[in-house]
Amino acid sequence: MTDSAMSVDPRGNDSEALLERFRARDEAALADLYDLMGARAYGLAFRVLRDGSAAEDVVQNAFATLWEQADRLDAGRGSIQGLLLTIVHRRAIDAARTRQRALARSGTLEVDPPDGGPTPAEAVAATEEAQERSREVRAALEVLPDTQRQVVMLAYFEGMSQQDIASSLDVPLGTVKSRLRLAMQRLRYEFSTAETETALDQAATSSVDADVDAAEGSDPGEGSGTAEDGAAHA
Amino acid sequence: MLEHRDCAEIDEMLPAYAMGALDDADRVRVDSHLVSCDRHEDAFAWGEVALRLADLAPEVTPPEVLRERILAIPSGPPVPVAAPVEIVEPAPEPIRVEVPPAPVADSETSAASLPIPVPARQHRLPYALAAVFAALTVLFGAWTAILLTGGGEEGEPMLVAENVADGLSAKAMFMADESVIVVKFDGLTSLPEGSAYQLWATEPGGDATSAGMLEVTGGSALASMEHADPPEGWTFAVTIEPAGGSATPTNDPVVAVTF
Numbered sequence: 001m002t003d004s005a006m007s008v009d010p011r012g013n014d015s016e017a018l019l020e021r022f023r024a025r026d027e028a029a030l031a032d033l034y035d036l037m038g039a040r041a042y043g044l045a046f047r048v049l050r051d052g053s054a055a056e057d058v059v060q061n062a063f064a065t066l067w068e069q070a071d072r073l074d075a076g077r078g079s080i081q082g083l084l085l086t087i088v089h090r091r092a093i094d095a096a097r098t099r100q101r102a103l104a105r106s107g108t109l110e111v112d113p114p115d116g117g118p119t120p121a122e123a124v125a126a127t128e129e130a131q132e133r134s135r136e137v138r139a140a141l142e143v144l145p146d147t148q149r150q151v152v153m154l155a156y157f158e159g160m161s162q163q164d165i166a167s168s169l170d171v172p173l174g175t176v177k178s179r180l181r182l183a184m185q186r187l188r189y190e191f192s193t194a195e196t197e198t199a200l201d202q203a204a205t206s207s208v209d210a211d212v213d214a215a216e217g218s219d220p221g222e223g224s225g226t227a228e229d230g231a232a233h234a
Numbered sequence: 235m236l237e238h239r240d241c242a243e244i245d246e247m248l249p250a251y252a253m254g255a256l257d258d259a260d261r262v263r264v265d266s267h268l269v270s271c272d273r274h275e276d277a278f279a280w281g282e283v284a285l286r287l288a289d290l291a292p293e294v295t296p297p298e299v300l301r302e303r304i305l306a307i308p309s310g311p312p313v314p315v316a317a318p319v320e321i322v323e324p325a326p327e328p329i330r331v332e333v334p335p336a337p338v339a340d341s342e343t344s345a346a347s348l349p350i351p352v353p354a355r356q357h358r359l360p361y362a363l364a365a366v367f368a369a370l371t372v373l374f375g376a377w378t379a380i381l382l383t384g385g386g387e388e389g390e391p392m393l394v395a396e397n398v399a400d401g402l403s404a405k406a407m408f409m410a411d412e413s414v415i416v417v418k419f420d421g422l423t424s425l426p427e428g429s430a431y432q433l434w435a436t437e438p439g440g441d442a443t444s445a446g447m448l449e450v451t452g453g454s455a456l457a458s459m460e461h462a463d464p465p466e467g468w469t470f471a472v473t474i475e476p477a478g479g480s481a482t483p484t485n486d487p488v489v490a491v492t493f
Contacts, residue, residue: 027308030308034301034305043293056303059300060307061453063304064453089254136286137286152253161256180249184250184280188280
């Protein structure tokens with residue numbers, strides 16, 4: 001599971017602990033997961049649906065799904081936070097497409113997003129961690145050609161199928177398929193590279209810390225080296 | 235069971251599947267393939283890529299009532315609220331329901347106030363389904379299939395019907411190129427021990443016929459059945475029955491969809 005979906009809260013609810021508590025049917029785990037992820041899950045559903053009521057239903061359904069399937073959760077298949085967001089996204093797309101088809105059948109064109117959603121004032125101020133996660137994704141997206149980035153955004157946040165996108169952009173279906181496939185391959189590479197760099201940075205930082213600790217714990221006469229010295233030695 | 239496409243073709247669709255960019259027909263195909271084929275570990279990796287995009291969505295404070303709804307989940311969900319249905323024929327005629335296309339539901343006035351009559355006599359088995367419902371299959375057995383999304387462009391369903399209300403949804407597709415009907419239900423809640431969801435099919439002018447018990451996984455159940463002709467006018471409904479099923483429906487449908 002990516003770091004983006006991993007969170008550790010002050011009560012020690014890291015992903016694995018939370019998942020184990022779900023498996024143990026610890027009802028307090030439901031509240032903890034909601035407190036940890038509720039705003040992200042609701043924000044994602046709302047971003048796709050732009051309808052507060054529908055977003056609520058989607059999030060509730062996703063939590064219910066996790067709870068019902070708690071005994072099948074497997075830490076090896078990702079964090080519970082990631083599973084939650086994946087289910088939320090899937091359900092949100094289902095709801096968005098259902099709504100679009102209903103509107104199409106009734107001959108109504110959806111001009112404005114439905115009412116009932118949060119106002120900008122209700123948006124949670126992004127934490128530094130959230131901002132960093134968002135920055136990483138934006139950086140990866142910026143690597144993509146505009147045409148590929150457009151397809152990614154239409155698919156993920158507008159819930160459009162490849163066929164819908166082709167019709168909307170008036171390009172051949174095969175072109176949309178190619179753009180999306182290439183975009184995903186590039187994003188996979190970019191995310192993987194970023195994770196590797198992060199891991200290397202963390203390893204370097206740990207090494208520096210270890211050297212500093214070692215220096216501080218050694219004979220004062222030998223402890224004149226700096227952290228940078230330690231890193232260089234490492 | 236749906237006929238699987240080649241693994242290479244499934245692999246080709248996985249990135250779009252993870253993004254939710256496949257159409258319903260191909261999504262069902264990928265779901266069903268992943269359940270029975272363990273050669274697609276990449277599906278998880280593509281899902282991880284898609285998941286990263288969720289970080290672009292701003293966090294939004296949900297209404298307080300949502301927390302209450304979620305904390306109430308373990309105490310046992312209420313009996314699922316039915317989609318709004320309109321009885322065409324009163325008792326003792328067979329079940330025939332019409333499902334409004336638009337998802338307009340009122341939880342106060344749906345199933346409870348719209349009882350579906352239970353025919354007193356044994357329902358006959360529609361000839362078209364005589365040997366067909368043996369193929370009833372629950373496809374959502376794999377966790378990956380529940381978590382990831384997908385679909386494609388070829389094999390467009392010839393007929394599509396759906397109904398959504400109060401968090402329950404039913405979607406039915408007839409895929410002419412494969413002569414198969416696929417019915418998918420979402421939002422099904424856990425049932426008390428001794429109860430189970432049962433699927434019923436009713437052809438136009440016919441009686442409700444059991445299409446088997448639904449196995450619910452992650453609130454979803456998927457059934458497929460071979461069917462040669464476009465099932466125009468057919469209704470698929472789900473009721474809560476004693477474990478093991480009933481010969482005829484003994485409760486109101488919790489959700490139904492009509493082609």
